[in-house]
Amino acid sequence: MGASDSKLVFxxxxxxxxxxxxxxxxxxxxxxxxELPESAEDIFSLFAAADVRRARDNALENLESLxxxxxxRLFILRNHPSFPDxxxxxxxxxxxxxxxxxxxxxxxxxxxxxxQWEDQLFWSPRRRPTRKSSIANEVLFDGGQVVSAMPLxxxxxxxxxxxxxxxxxxxxxxxxxxxxxxxxxxGKPKVTYAIWQSGxxxxxxxxxxxxxxxxxxxxLRLLLTLASRSMYLSPSxxxxxxxxxxxxxxxxxxxxxxxxxxxxxxxxxxxxxxASWRVPYNALVFKxxxxxxxxxxxxxxxxxxxxxxxxxxxxxTPKNTYRHFLxxxxxxxxxxxxxxxxxxxxxxxxxxxxxxxxxxxPPARFAPEIIMLFWEITQCNKRFRxxxxxxxxxxxxxxxxxxxxxxxxxxxxxxxxxxxxxxxxQTLSVEKNYGVNLNKxxxxxxxxxxxxxxxxxxxxxxxxxxxxxxxxxxTSQGKLTAIYPAxxxxxxxxxxxxxxxxxxxxxxxxxxxxxxxxxxxxLANETNHGLLRSLLEAINAIIEHQYDKNPQFIFAILxxxxxxxxxxxxxxxxxxxxxxxxxxxxxxxxASHDPLEPSSTRSSVESIRSPTGPASRAPxxxxxxxxxSAFAIGDDEDDSDDEARxxxxxxxxxxxxxxxxxxxxxxxxxVPRQLQGMSEKARGKMPAGASNFSRQNSTTSLGSHAxxxxxxGLFQPxxxxxxxxxxxxxxxxxxxxxxxxSVLVPRQALSADTASPATLAKIRDLHLVGVxxxxxxxxxxxxxxxxxxxxxxxLWGFIFASEMQVSKGTVGVWNTTNIKLFRVQETAPQGPTLxxxxxxxxxxxxxxxSRIGAMNLRGVGSPSPSxxxxxxxxxxxx
Numbered sequence: 001m002g003a004s005d006s007k008l009v010f011x012x013x014x015x016x017x018x019x020x021x022x023x024x025x026x027x028x029x030x031x032x033x034x035e036l037p038e039s040a041e042d043i044f045s046l047f048a049a050a051d052v053r054r055a056r057d058n059a060l061e062n063l064e065s066l067x068x069x070x071x072x073r074l075f076i077l078r079n080h081p082s083f084p085d086x087x088x089x090x091x092x093x094x095x096x097x098x099x100x101x102x103x104x105x106x107x108x109x110x111x112x113x114x115x116q117w118e119d120q121l122f123w124s125p126r127r128r129p130t131r132k133s134s135i136a137n138e139v140l141f142d143g144g145q146v147v148s149a150m151p152l153x154x155x156x157x158x159x160x161x162x163x164x165x166x167x168x169x170x171x172x173x174x175x176x177x178x179x180x181x182x183x184x185x186x187g188k189p190k191v192t193y194a195i196w197q198s199g200x201x202x203x204x205x206x207x208x209x210x211x212x213x214x215x216x217x218x219x220l221r222l223l224l225t226l227a228s229r230s231m232y233l234s235p236s237x238x239x240x241x242x243x244x245x246x247x248x249x250x251x252x253x254x255x256x257x258x259x260x261x262x263x264x265x266x267x268x269x270x271x272x273x274x275a276s277w278r279v280p281y282n283a284l285v286f287k288x289x290x291x292x293x294x295x296x297x298x299x300x301x302x303x304x305x306x307x308x309x310x311x312x313x314x315x316x317t318p319k320n321t322y323r324h325f326l327x328x329x330x331x332x333x334x335x336x337x338x339x340x341x342x343x344x345x346x347x348x349x350x351x352x353x354x355x356x357x358x359x360x361x362p363p364a365r366f367a368p369e370i371i372m373l374f375w376e377i378t379q380c381n382k383r384f385r386x387x388x389x390x391x392x393x394x395x396x397x398x399x400x401x402x403x404x405x406x407x408x409x410x411x412x413x414x415x416x417x418x419x420x421x422x423x424x425x426q427t428l429s430v431e432k433n434y435g436v437n438l439n440k441x442x443x444x445x446x447x448x449x450x451x452x453x454x455x456x457x458x459x460x461x462x463x464x465x466x467x468x469x470x471x472x473x474x475t476s477q478g479k480l481t482a483i484y485p486a487x488x489x490x491x492x493x494x495x496x497x498x499x500x501x502x503x504x505x506x507x508x509x510x511x512x513x514x515x516x517x518x519x520x521x522x523l524a525n526e527t528n529h530g531l532l533r534s535l536l537e538a539i540n541a542i543i544e545h546q547y548d549k550n551p552q553f554i555f556a557i558l559x560x561x562x563x564x565x566x567x568x569x570x571x572x573x574x575x576x577x578x579x580x581x582x583x584x585x586x587x588x589x590x591a592s593h594d595p596l597e598p599s600s601t602r603s604s605v606e607s608i609r610s611p612t613g614p615a616s617r618a619p620x621x622x623x624x625x626x627x628x629s630a631f632a633i634g635d636d637e638d639d640s641d642d643e644a645r646x647x648x649x650x651x652x653x654x655x656x657x658x659x660x661x662x663x664x665x666x667x668x669x670x671v672p673r674q675l676q677g678m679s680e681k682a683r684g685k686m687p688a689g690a691s692n693f694s695r696q697n698s699t700t701s702l703g704s705h706a707x708x709x710x711x712x713g714l715f716q717p718x719x720x721x722x723x724x725x726x727x728x729x730x731x732x733x734x735x736x737x738x739x740x741x742s743v744l745v746p747r748q749a750l751s752a753d754t755a756s757p758a759t760l761a762k763i764r765d766l767h768l769v770g771v772x773x774x775x776x777x778x779x780x781x782x783x784x785x786x787x788x789x790x791x792x793x794x795l796w797g798f799i800f801a802s803e804m805q806v807s808k809g810t811v812g813v814w815n816t817t818n819i820k821l822f823r824v825q826e827t828a829p830q831g832p833t834l835x836x837x838x839x840x841x842x843x844x845x846x847x848x849x850s851r852i853g854a855m856n857l858r859g860v861g862s863p864s865p866s867x868x869x870x871x872x873x874x875x876x877x878x
Contacts, residue, residue, distance in 0.1 A: 235789025270341025
């Protein structure tokens with residue numbers, strides 16, 4: 001279809017779809033959908049969104065017939081003994097069938113009222129024409145007449161649901177001779193489930209052509225489209241309701257199919273090397289077809305791995321076989337392959353930042369997806385987690401993950417990536433050797449990009465990790481309150497193993513303690529005390545298990561003695577008086593707001609800073625709070641992620657940062673919930689095979705009622721509430737150390753910023769009395785329904801944004817559709833740039849396509865969403 005008049009013929013046929021009712025399914029008209037188009041651009045530009053919606057709204061029966069005849073044609077071609085013969089069974093027709101389905105399905109999914117119709121069409125048992133009948137009634141010549149060759153009673157047979165048969169056919173086509181894999185020898189099966197690339201499960205790659213890789217992209221994109229039903233459900237509904245197409249794919253019982261698909265997707269993704277050939281600015285001028293294939297393989301791999309199978313009422317919920325077999329990997333060479341592939345991609349931005357040619361090597365587009373893949377493997381495969389830690393490759397990933405977290409910490413569109421990085425660090429930190437290996441000296445800090453570099457740093461990986469966590473908390477302008485518990489859990493998990501903490505690191509921990517123990521923070525809401533408790537547990541773990549290895553840390557505690565003692569004597573009245581006193585002082589002095597605070601509109605709990613009080617009073621928290629504390633938690637304008645959380649664990653330090661947040665929007669954005677620390681002995685008693693991060697029971701209903709704030713909308717602390725947690729704070733260990741050391745270390749020794757060798761020697765030599773090491777506890781998290789919804793929305797946001805990049809112009813699969821899983825923000829259209837050059841030929845060609853695509857030959861109007869510019873995901877975690 002090269003000429004404009006041919007495009008007009010196809011466009012006229014598209015108008016017939018919506019204007020002529022009840023077109024017979026055996027009409028020769030349907031063949032135009034797989035015979036006329038020559039490319040995906042033809043279908044996506046000429047079969048416009050308005051045309052699909054018009055057919056859906058005005059002639060639904062024709063849209064149903066289109067789906068049925070196109071899938072039937074695809075099945076006939078797949079089963080044809082000569083496929084893909086260009087004359088007898090051309091692969092172009094099969095690809096056009098795939099493209100038409102890819103174009104149509106999102107507009108079916110976006111319409112809520114079509115749920116029952118969709119289930120009936122795709123997922124109900126059916127009767128289909130027999131193969132003999134289909135061949136007998138096929139129009140073989142132009143002008144041929146359709147003649148029924150068989151009696152009506154013999155034309156149909158029972159068949160599995162259309163959606164299942166379509167998925168089976170697409171998975172076969174991913175491994176079909178001369179279509180997506182090399183041609184099989186004569187007499188061999190056409191479908192050979194050969195793994196595409198060497199790596200996991202395979203030592204040799206199969207040769208492929210660019211056309212075969214392009215065909216894989218088309219098929220994978222339709223599989224993603226079938227799974228994209230997820231985008232049209234809310235985050236709270238998706239994990240519970242599930243997606244029938246994904247449930248069918250992920251519960252496949254054919255081990256060979258699952259392993260071939262899994263290994264092909266994994267190996268193709270991880271074998272990709274964006275630096276294998278490089279000309280300066282190549283990524284700005286050329287579109288790499290291999291990168292497009294890798295994008296689709298990575299996305300479909302993640303879609304299958306992340307998908308939680310909905311609970312089956314009245315029966316046992318099947319397992320996700322893709323996730324199951326990924327968790328069964330065990331060979332060190334496979335783990336090494338996975339680690340090398342992920343590191344190669346994640347390293348790109350760090351190398352680009354050190355390049356002397358600006359923009360010569362841009363960050364890999366799918367680095368966030370690789371981080372997600374890494375998190376998935378560490379959650380479902382304990383042996384891989386141990387491999388990472390025991391081979392000390394965790395050091396590399398610590399730096400990489402911290403880079404992405406710090407790089408994106410204030411970017412609203414990347415908050416989901418930062419949250420994922422925090423939980424990934426927590427996932428790794430549950431391993432004992434992870435904490436032990438952090439004591440290795442970190443020498444290469446000066447080679448890091450500026451975003452992650454710490455001025456004058458000297459210390460271990462543990463020092464670097466803690467100081468980076470401090471930076472995430474204190475410089476994120478209050479945007480990361482949802483992951484404070486996860487970040488503190490990381491410190492908690494490694495605390496008992498840390499040795500030789502540097503003075504700056506100890507100072508950062510004490511600054512966190514000073515901020516979290518201030519009245520304005522503790523009285524901001526009913527859960528902030530859980531964060532203080534978590535930090536105190538970490539401090540205790542260092543004292544109890546590594547006292548003699550951390551004299552600098554003990555010295556820092558001594559310098560903050562008043563803070564610990566004041567915390568023990570805190571009352572509701574003294575705390576409220578201190579907050580009021582501080583507010584009056586700030587008002588009288590017209591003090592400027594902290595530039596790191598997220599907004600200038602503050603509530604009575606807007607800041608955790610407290611002025612120094614008179615020396616004649618008993619010590620209070622306000623007496624020792626640093627005036628320049630830059631720690632923003634609990635602001636009224638913070639978007640809480642956990643208000644709508646159903647029944648959090650009572651022992652969990654919940655991450656509700658603000659009680660004034662909107663409960664209505666909370667279901668759209670949640671994160672996994674922290675669990676109470678569990679000792680190694682208790683973990684050893686867990687049932688065999690039980691996982692720290694299992695999602696097996698995560699999709700069960702956890703209730704729908706969120707804890708509600710007071711009638712005024714603000715949390716009102718009470719003396720009874722304070723008594724419920726204040727007396728339970730683990731202060732005994734710290735106070736015992738302070739009591740025993742205060743008589744040995746003179747006060748003047750504490751006035752210096754750094755400890756003298758004599759002071760450090762006194763600290764080391766002290767034999768603590770009454771302080772016994774408590775069992776080391778591991779703090780993990782659990783998945784809730786809302787957290788899974790957030791995670792799915794994060795993935796599909798990546799996919800949506802990536803499709804906008806891969807398919808610039810008219811080919812975007814989900815453009816203009818009514819997505820519910822996340823918010824999409826319109827951005828202004830961009831003109832010609834170095835990344836999107838527009839010459840005269842481009843302009844003329846695009847003009848012809850756009851005019852024909854928008855043409856309305858019969859003057860029939862159809863409302864459709866305007867698309868003045870690009871659409872970018874702005875929903876949960878994207």
